[in-house]
Amino acid sequence: LESIFDLNPEERDYFGEFIRSEGIPVHAGNTVPDLRKAQVSDWKRVGGRGAYIRLVGDATVNAAYLCQIPPSGELNVEKDISDKIVLVLEGSGSTQMWYNESKKYRIEWDKYSLFKLPPNARYQHRSNSANSSALLVTITSLPLLMNVIGHHDMVFSDSTIPQFWKEKLEGGRYVVDAGSLSKAPGTALWQGFAISNAKTFSNLDPTSTRGAENKSVHFDTGPGLTAHISEFPVGKYKKAHRHGPGAHVVVLSGEGYTLIWRKPKERIKIDWKEGSVFVPPSRWFHQHFNTGSVPARYLAVHSPVEHMLEAETFENHSLDQIEYNQEDPEIRSIYESELSKRNLKSRMDKSLYAQK
Numbered sequence: 274l275e276s277i278f279d280l281n282p283e284e285r286d287y288f289g290e291f292i293r294s295e296g297i298p299v300h301a302g303n304t305v306p307d308l309r310k311a312q313v314s315d316w317k318r319v320g321g322r323g324a325y326i327r328l329v330g331d332a333t334v335n336a337a338y339l340c341q342i343p344p345s346g347e348l349n350v351e352k353d354i355s356d357k358i359v360l361v362l363e364g365s366g367s368t369q370m371w372y373n374e375s376k377k378y379r380i381e382w383d384k385y386s387l388f389k390l391p392p393n394a395r396y397q398h399r400s401n402s403a404n405s406s407a408l409l410v411t412i413t414s415l416p417l418l419m420n421v422i423g424h425h426d427m428v429f430s431d432s433t434i435p436q437f438w439k440e441k442l443e444g445g446r447y448v449v450d451a452g453s454l455s456k457a458p459g460t461a462l463w464q465g466f467a468i469s470n471a472k473t474f475s476n477l478d479p480t481s482t483r484g485a486e487n488k489s490v491h492f493d494t495g496p497g498l499t500a501h502i503s504e505f506p507v508g509k510y511k512k513a514h515r516h517g518p519g520a521h522v523v524v525l526s527g528e529g530y531t532l533i534w535r536k537p538k539e540r541i542k543i544d545w546k547e548g549s550v551f552v553p554p555s556r557w558f559h560q561h562f563n564t565g566s567v568p569a570r571y572l573a574v575h576s577p578v579e580h581m582l583e584a585e586t587f588e589n590h591s592l593d594q595i596e597y598n599q600e601d602p603e604i605r606s607i608y609e610s611e612l613s614k615r616n617l618k619s620r621m622d623k624s625l626y627a628q629k
C-alpha cells in the first residue's frame with residue numbers, strides 16, 4: 274500500500290511547513306537581539322513586509338511575527354482562528370476588526386500600544402504616519418492550533434471542512450484495515466484511519482526502551498489525535514514515565530494496576546481490568562503493572578507527540594523516565610506482594626535492576 278500521507282510523521286510540523294511556504298525570513302535561535310532591527314521582507318499574503326520568529330523555547334505552542342506597514346499604508350484584510358496579542362514597536366496607526374461588515378470596530382495605536390486580536394475576526398492594520406513605517410510584533414497561538422488541526426484551510430478560511438479529510442472520505446481511501454505498517458525507530462508505526470479490532474491487532478513490535486518485553490504499535494491517523502497500543506507480559510511491569518495531559522488509557526485485556534504520583538512516596542494506585550479507563554495527570558509519573566494471568570494490553574489515545582511533552586522527544590530520557598535500576602525499591606516490593614496475593618510470581622529478570 275502506498276503511504277496515505279505526504280509527510281513523514283517526524284516531519285509533521287504543520288506550522289513549520291506553513292511558515293516556510295510564506296517566503297519571509299524566519300528568525301530562529303535563542304533570541305532576537307532587537308526586534309526593530311530584525312530583517313523583514315515582502316510578505317505577499319499579509320502585505321507590507323514581515324518575518325517569523327521561532328525561538329527554541331516556543332515548543333510549537335506560540336510563535337511571533339513582525340509586520341512592517343509602509344508609511345500611510347495598509348496591510349491586507351486577514352483572519353485566522355488563533356489568538357493574537359499585538360505590541361506596537363514603531364509608528365502609529367489604527368486597526369479595524371470585525372465579525373460583521375456592518376459592525377467594524379477601530380482602535381488607534383501608538384508606539385508600545387498593546388492589543389488583542391479576537392480569533393476569527395477579520396482585521397486590517399493601517400499606518401497613519403506619512404514619513405515612517407510602523408512595526409508590529411504579534412504573538413500568536415497559531416503553532417499549537419495548526420499542529421493540532423493540521424489543516425491550513427480550516428485555520429484561515431470560513432470553511433470548516435478540511436480538504437484532507439474530504440479527499441480521503443470521498444476518494445474511497447478511508448478503508449478499514451487498509452493501512453501501511455512501517456518501522457519507526459524503536460516501534461512499529463501503522464498509518465491508516467481504522468482497524469477492525471484493537472484487541473487482536475497483531476502488528477506490535479518490541480519497544481524494550483519502555484519496559485521488559487513491552488510491545489507496541491503507534492497509530493498515525495492523520496493530523497490531530499493519535500494513539501498507540503501497548504502490551505506487556507504476565508509477571509512484568511513497565512518503566513515509570515511522565516508526559517503532558519490528556520492521554521486516555523483504555524484497557525483492552527488483562528488486569529493489573531497503575532501507580533501514579535507527582536511526588537515520590539505519594540503514590541495513588543489505580544486497579545484496572547478489561548474495560549477500565551484512566552488518564553495520567555499532566556507531568557505525573559505513572560507506571561503500569563501486570564498482575565493477571567494473560568498479557569496486559571491497553572490503548573492510549575493522546576495528543577500528537579509534539580504536544581505530549583514527552584521525554585521521548587528530547588535527548589535526556591532520564592528526566593521523564595525512571596529506569597528499573599533507578600526506581601524506588603518499594604516499587605518492586607509492592608509488585609511482588611500484589612502478585613503473591615494472587616499466587617503469582619514476578620518474572621522480572623534480576624539483571625534488569627543491575628544494568629546501567
Ligand SMILES: [Fe+2]
Nearest residue numbers: 514516520553
Ligand atoms: Fe504514559
